[in-house]
Amino acid sequence: MSVPQAPEAGSRRGGLARHRNAIAGYAFLAPFLVFYGVFLLYPFALGLWMSLHDWEIVGDFREYIGLLNYVELWDDPYFWEALKRTLQFAAMTAPAATLLGLALALGLQKPLRRYAALRAVFFASNIFSVTVVTLVWSMVLNPDRGLIANGLRAVGLEPIAFLADQDWAMPALMVSTLWWTAGFPMALFLAGLQGIPPEVYEAARLDNASRWAVLRHITLPALARTTLLVVVLQTVMHLQVFGQPLLMTRGGPANSTRPLVQLIYETSFRDWRSGYASAISVVLFVLMFSVALLQLRLSRQEGES
Amino acid sequence: MTRTLGDRLILVLLVLAAFVWMMPMLWVLTLSLKPNEELVRSTHGIIPWPHTLEHFSTLLRVSLTPRWLLNSVVVALGMTAATLLLSSLAGYAFARIDFPGRRAVFLLVMAGLMVPEQAILVPLHAMFASWELHNTYFSLIAPRLAAPMGVFLMTQFFKAIPRELEEAAELDNAGRFKVFWAVMLPLSRPALTTLGIFTFLFAWNDFLWPVVTATQPEMYTLSVGLGSLQGNFAMSEGLGFLMASAVFASAPMLVLYVVFQRYIVQGIAMTGGK
Numbered sequence: 001m002s003v004p005q006a007p008e009a010g011s012r013r014g015g016l017a018r019h020r021n022a023i024a025g026y027a028f029l030a031p032f033l034v035f036y037g038v039f040l041l042y043p044f045a046l047g048l049w050m051s052l053h054d055w056e057i058v059g060d061f062r063e064y065i066g067l068l069n070y071v072e073l074w075d076d077p078y079f080w081e082a083l084k085r086t087l088q089f090a091a092m093t094a095p096a097a098t099l100l101g102l103a104l105a106l107g108l109q110k111p112l113r114r115y116a117a118l119r120a121v122f123f124a125s126n127i128f129s130v131t132v133v134t135l136v137w138s139m140v141l142n143p144d145r146g147l148i149a150n151g152l153r154a155v156g157l158e159p160i161a162f163l164a165d166q167d168w169a170m171p172a173l174m175v176s177t178l179w180w181t182a183g184f185p186m187a188l189f190l191a192g193l194q195g196i197p198p199e200v201y202e203a204a205r206l207d208n209a210s211r212w213a214v215l216r217h218i219t220l221p222a223l224a225r226t227t228l229l230v231v232v233l234q235t236v237m238h239l240q241v242f243g244q245p246l247l248m249t250r251g252g253p254a255n256s257t258r259p260l261v262q263l264i265y266e267t268s269f270r271d272w273r274s275g276y277a278s279a280i281s282v283v284l285f286v287l288m289f290s291v292a293l294l295q296l297r298l299s300r301q302e303g304e305s
Numbered sequence: 306m307t308r309t310l311g312d313r314l315i316l317v318l319l320v321l322a323a324f325v326w327m328m329p330m331l332w333v334l335t336l337s338l339k340p341n342e343e344l345v346r347s348t349h350g351i352i353p354w355p356h357t358l359e360h361f362s363t364l365l366r367v368s369l370t371p372r373w374l375l376n377s378v379v380v381a382l383g384m385t386a387a388t389l390l391l392s393s394l395a396g397y398a399f400a401r402i403d404f405p406g407r408r409a410v411f412l413l414v415m416a417g418l419m420v421p422e423q424a425i426l427v428p429l430h431a432m433f434a435s436w437e438l439h440n441t442y443f444s445l446i447a448p449r450l451a452a453p454m455g456v457f458l459m460t461q462f463f464k465a466i467p468r469e470l471e472e473a474a475e476l477d478n479a480g481r482f483k484v485f486w487a488v489m490l491p492l493s494r495p496a497l498t499t500l501g502i503f504t505f506l507f508a509w510n511d512f513l514w515p516v517v518t519a520t521q522p523e524m525y526t527l528s529v530g531l532g533s534l535q536g537n538f539a540m541s542e543g544l545g546f547l548m549a550s551a552v553f554a555s556a557p558m559l560v561l562y563v564v565f566q567r568y569i570v571q572g573i574a575m576t577g578g579k
Contacts, residue, residue, distance in 0.1 A: 024481050025404025032395040039451035040417050046428035107319050121323040127558045129510035131531040135551045140329050145348040191574035243512050268427045277427045285424035
């Protein structure tokens with residue numbers, strides 16, 4: 001970026017040109033930087049500051065308490081439960097979405113018209129809002145009149161109250177989430193597959209390589225970079241899970257599905273303990289930041305090898 | 306190309322999977338078109354017959370849904386227009402103007418990509434509370450304009466445009482802004498379209514911040530309003546109504562998706578290609 005530029009016309013008056021560039025540059029940037037400063041940098045710093053306070057928005061109460069919020073977090077079973085559920089959700093859903101996306105992309109990669117329609121079907125659920133998805137799936141999973149219950153009854157089985165059952169609630173949320181989001185990794189893998197030069201496949205075909213061998217020795221290695229990207233994007237995304245449990249299970253039954261974001265939301269906007277909620281936000285930020293750093297390191301390593 | 310048995314088997318499996326994939330939406334569409342008397346008896350079937358539009362007319366007459374639709378349109382269009390303008394201005398500065406501190410400012414802006422919305426949710430709420438600006442279009446739109454993704458995309462795109470195209474305009478002594486407006490912007494229509502669609506989709510489906518800032522039902526977006534219905538309606542009485550509202554909220558997105566599918570897929574490929 002800092003490669004010396006060819007002198008522009010009129011650079012004899014270099015100082016003046018520099019001056020004019022500075023004014024122009026910051027003039028073009030100013031509108032964005034205003035929003036960036038006010039609505040991103042400032043709240044980020046304010047959040048760190050708030051986490052050191054006993055801070056209630058209602059009544060405008062605030063008192064500096066140092067690290068006491070973090071100390072309290074350490075002993076808070078709700079926090080640990082929520083952290084556990086968040087990690088569980090992300091650790092199951094991200095790999096599942098990656099595998100499902102990969103399988104769909106491999107099946108649908110050939111440029112046939114018929115496949116275009118199928119691709120559109122799998123991707124389409126991605127464009128719904130979380131409230132539409134949860135509404136649809138709450139109904140599908142409903143034990144009295146849901147789609148699945150209807151099906152189970154038709155074959156003579158007892159319907160299951162998925163969302164009210166401690167063992168079923170989490171898997172049910174994961175399945176709904178997969179239905180909602182798997183189209184995105186599919187699209188990323190499809191883009192990755194298009195980047196593989198066809199000559200490589202030609203050579204394999206001349207060698208009479210089996211379908212499995214081609215997949216294992218050519219396609220999958222070529223998708224390594226895409227896979228890393230998908231896994232990281234999915235992990236970061238599912239660590240932020242919020243709407244599905246809030247709307248489908250309200251974090252229940254027995255707190256078995258409450259993730260960190262919902263805990264932040266309830267702590268701040270139901271219990272009005274904004275300082276404490278900020279401390280939880282800081283933990284979530286560190287968690288997501290570490291995943292992103294991990295990606296950076298892995299992709300560097302890959303670049304070197 | 307020869308089709309082996311394996312190819313056919315995979316195709317059959319995929320078609321079956323696609324059918325299963327579509328089932329929930331088809332079923333919901335069916336429920337939204339069934340009269341209440343029918344729904345009380347059974348919720349079977351995924352063929353929308355017998356059909357009625359009563360739930361949709363109830364939706365438009367007695368609920369706040371039309372107001373929520375208006376809010377969603379205002380917020381999504383406002384956010385999209387502002388994002389396109391701010392991102393392309395900033396992207397042009399980073400890509401083309403050699404001003405002092407450029408590298409440092411660029412890094413500072415890109416660092417913002419690492420800050421998730423959850424990390425600033427609580428302080429943002431406190432800020433808007435102290436300004437008494439919750440429940441306004443401004444509060445629904447403004448915080449999203451700080452996201453650096455658009456700036457990143459536009460910077461990359463402008464950098465890839467050959468310089469010769471601007472030089473002709475510069476020889477005519479056109480000012481910087483004129484070069485930006487009359488030469489660069491028209492050239493970047495593909496990038497602007499992609500960024501615009503993604504911003505619009507995001508704004509339309511956004512949930513976490515709107516549910517925090519919009520607490521008065523008149524200021525709900527469609528997405529938040531739909532969430533509030535889920536809590537308030539007993540599944541038995543309002544089933545058809547509830548399903549109609551789900552169909553109503555997703556219809557604009559489906560249309561948008563069908564029209565702009567090409568750009569959406571391209572946009573995703575861009576994310577992967579960096």
